[in-house]
Amino acid sequence: MSEYNFTDTAAFHGVWVFCEQRDGVIQSISYQLLSEGRKLANDIGVELCGVVLGSGVEENYLKALGGYGADRVYYLDSPLLKDYTTDGYAKVLCDLVKDKKPEIVLIGATNIGRDLGPRCAARLHTGLTADATHLDIDTGKYVEFLKESSSLDLSKQKFDYEDRNLKMTRPAFGGHLMATIICPRFRPQMSTVRPGVMQTQEYDEAAAAKVVVENVPVELTADDIGVEILEIKKSAAKMVDLIGADVIVSVGRGISSDPEKGIALAEELAGVLGGVVGASRAVVDAGMISSDHQVGQTGKTVHPRIYVALGISGAIQHVAGMQDSETIIAVNKNETAPIFGVANYGIVGDLFKVVPQLIAEIKAVQAAK
Amino acid sequence: MKAIVCVKQVPDTSGKVAVKPDGTLDRASMATITNPDDLSALEAALELKEQTGCEVVVVSMGPFTAEGMLRECIARGADRAVLISGREFGGSDTFATSQIIAAGINKIGVGPEDVVFCGRQAIDGDTAQVGPQIAEKLHLPQVTYVAGIKKEGDSLICKRMLEDGYMTLKVKTPCLLTCIKELNTPRYMSVSGIFECYSKPLEIFDYPALKDDPLIETDTIGLKGSPTNVFKSFTPPQKGAGTMVESASALVGILNDKHLI
Numbered sequence: 001m002s003e004y005n006f007t008d009t010a011a012f013h014g015v016w017v018f019c020e021q022r023d024g025v026i027q028s029i030s031y032q033l034l035s036e037g038r039k040l041a042n043d044i045g046v047e048l049c050g051v052v053l054g055s056g057v058e059e060n061y062l063k064a065l066g067g068y069g070a071d072r073v074y075y076l077d078s079p080l081l082k083d084y085t086t087d088g089y090a091k092v093l094c095d096l097v098k099d100k101k102p103e104i105v106l107i108g109a110t111n112i113g114r115d116l117g118p119r120c121a122a123r124l125h126t127g128l129t130a131d132a133t134h135l136d137i138d139t140g141k142y143v144e145f146l147k148e149s150s151s152l153d154l155s156k157q158k159f160d161y162e163d164r165n166l167k168m169t170r171p172a173f174g175g176h177l178m179a180t181i182i183c184p185r186f187r188p189q190m191s192t193v194r195p196g197v198m199q200t201q202e203y204d205e206a207a208a209a210k211v212v213v214e215n216v217p218v219e220l221t222a223d224d225i226g227v228e229i230l231e232i233k234k235s236a237a238k239m240v241d242l243i244g245a246d247v248i249v250s251v252g253r254g255i256s257s258d259p260e261k262g263i264a265l266a267e268e269l270a271g272v273l274g275g276v277v278g279a280s281r282a283v284v285d286a287g288m289i290s291s292d293h294q295v296g297q298t299g300k301t302v303h304p305r306i307y308v309a310l311g312i313s314g315a316i317q318h319v320a321g322m323q324d325s326e327t328i329i330a331v332n333k334n335e336t337a338p339i340f341g342v343a344n345y346g347i348v349g350d351l352f353k354v355v356p357q358l359i360a361e362i363k364a365v366q367a368a369k
Numbered sequence: 370m371k372a373i374v375c376v377k378q379v380p381d382t383s384g385k386v387a388v389k390p391d392g393t394l395d396r397a398s399m400a401t402i403t404n405p406d407d408l409s410a411l412e413a414a415l416e417l418k419e420q421t422g423c424e425v426v427v428v429s430m431g432p433f434t435a436e437g438m439l440r441e442c443i444a445r446g447a448d449r450a451v452l453i454s455g456r457e458f459g460g461s462d463t464f465a466t467s468q469i470i471a472a473g474i475n476k477i478g479v480g481p482e483d484v485v486f487c488g489r490q491a492i493d494g495d496t497a498q499v500g501p502q503i504a505e506k507l508h509l510p511q512v513t514y515v516a517g518i519k520k521e522g523d524s525l526i527c528k529r530m531l532e533d534g535y536m537t538l539k540v541k542t543p544c545l546l547t548c549i550k551e552l553n554t555p556r557y558m559s560v561s562g563i564f565e566c567y568s569k570p571l572e573i574f575d576y577p578a579l580k581d582d583p584l585i586e587t588d589t590i591g592l593k594g595s596p597t598n599v600f601k602s603f604t605p606p607q608k609g610a611g612t613m614v615e616s617a618s619a620l621v622g623i624l625n626d627k628h629l630i
Contacts, residue, residue, distance in 0.1 A: 118498035122505035127596030130496035150603035226510030231537040344611040357617035
């Protein structure tokens with residue numbers, strides 16, 4: 001590499017968000033990342049750029065990225081970029097990074113982002129953090145975050161308040177620990193970010209009008225792409241909308257003795273509460289329910305009005321995915337289950353006995369209204 | 370033709386997880402298993418072997434104790450194994466790990482018909498990064514989240530899962546695939562496999578064996594060389610416990626009072 005020197009950290013400026021589109025529609029994760037990226041860019045006084053790769057993406061979609069925080073949008077248009085391919089996207093994104101040298105690149109941890117991110121990081125010779133759930137540059141803000149979210153004794157810790165590295169925090173070891181990752185020697189600092197974690201800021205009409213959209217010429221030929229797309233199918237079965245759900249009734253390992261009955265009870269309870277059924281990783285991994293129901297680290301992050309945890313022990317990775325729910329109700333046989341530590345209301349008991357009683361009681365209350 | 374399968378020995382994070390007072394994982398006290406997605410990768414390779422008669426080589430990077438896991442892979446049907454092991458490799462992040470494994474695969478040799486199989490992600494790190502990073506280092510096309518594979522001439526037709534559906538992709542060999550558990554049901558070890566697993570070859574690639582490979586940069590491997598470092602690790606604070614309720618009817622009463630139902 002002649003001019004592009006990934007160790008010359010001072011040569012890199014600006015925060016970038018890879019804004020994923022499918023079928024020409026910008027995905028909501030992009031708005032979440034721009035909102036978060038805006039705060040990071042403000043902390044160090046740099047520009048926030050959204051990068052869109054696609055074909056015929058409408059101008060108003062590109063402008064809208066400004067409304068969620070972008071100062072500038074790089075748009076790269078080519079028929080070869082209409083649908084995602086690893087080779088096409090990685091080449092175009094890496095070439096742009098080498099040309100413009102951003103100090104931070106954020107990518108949504110979707111099935112596409114988790115394919116693109118590592119390919120690019122390896123090519124750009126830099127580190128990549130997977131599935132971050134919290135980002136900080138400012139050390140003061142990071143220390144505040146630790147005060148709230150860790151059991152560390154901060155009085156014994158020293159911090160460098162001049163530090164300008166991106167501190168990327170993620171669940172580790174199956175979610176039993178949290179780890180903050182830094183990439184001090186190489187640039188850009190890259191992270192994929194879990195969908196649903198970062199809050200989308202309010203749309204700013206004036207900012208959308210001001211955003212600079214730059215069309216960047218694309219140097220890409222069909223020969224650059226080693227994989228041929230034969231077909232793209234949207235799943236016919238309706239995916240469970242956990243993220244938008246008002247009430248979620250989730251099942252865990254506690255249903256193992258009779259998974260079918262356990263799930264049927266959860267469905268019935270979700271039915272009377274007007275909600276949907278979620279699940280812990282253990283239940284999904286055991287094949288008792290499909291993975292679109294999964295709440296937690298590799299699943300979804302949810303904040304419903306009511307979250308009912310049935311037979312879920314409460315591993316950190318699951319808790320990380322649901323702790324911001326407004327009211328958490330836990331039913332577990334084991335009175336020492338960690339889930340009771342985050343629940344507003346807990347019942348120690350066998351879910352196969354408790355849930356039918358709950359359903360009957362709720363129906364009675366509803367009938368009386 | 371070869372199928373090269375990357376496997377990892379991981380602590381069983383679905384069981385009891387022990388955390389030391391300094392906030393790191395107490396690996397010594399935890400049981401180890403073969404990473405579940407990697408078993409799907411191995412199964413896919415064994416199915417390819419049944420169709421084509423190809424050789425199946427399993428590769429792992431880890432401590433010497435990972436030999437047992439590699440012997441189990443042989444007992445499931447793999448032909449030979451390579452263990453990449455060296456003090457210099459310890460503490461590597463995904464970038465560093467992928468260089469080392471890519472160098473190991475280079476040493477095994479990737480022929481024009483060969484396929485490298487990985488699991489989508491390991492349950493201890495959950496990054497899903499090492500597969501694509503190996504593919505980049507080896508200049509192989511990649512398909513991730515693979516839930517279906519059909520061989521057609523010199524190509525593979527793969528079903529790649531998306532959150533809202535799937536893509537069908539055609540990729541020419543040599544290539545790298547990362548497999549998810551929906552792809553297949555991994556077979557068990559066979560009795561004859563268990564009987565023979567210690568008579569099949571298992572090679573060790575240590576630091577001296579790999580350090581001269583052009584894919585390895587000796588200053589970006591191991592704990593010190595890795596681009597990313599752990600700045601802090603911690604456990605979340607215990608929240609104040611909520612209200613324990615005696616019965617379903619008491620709970621429904623509270624929910625009703627608070628207008629939650």
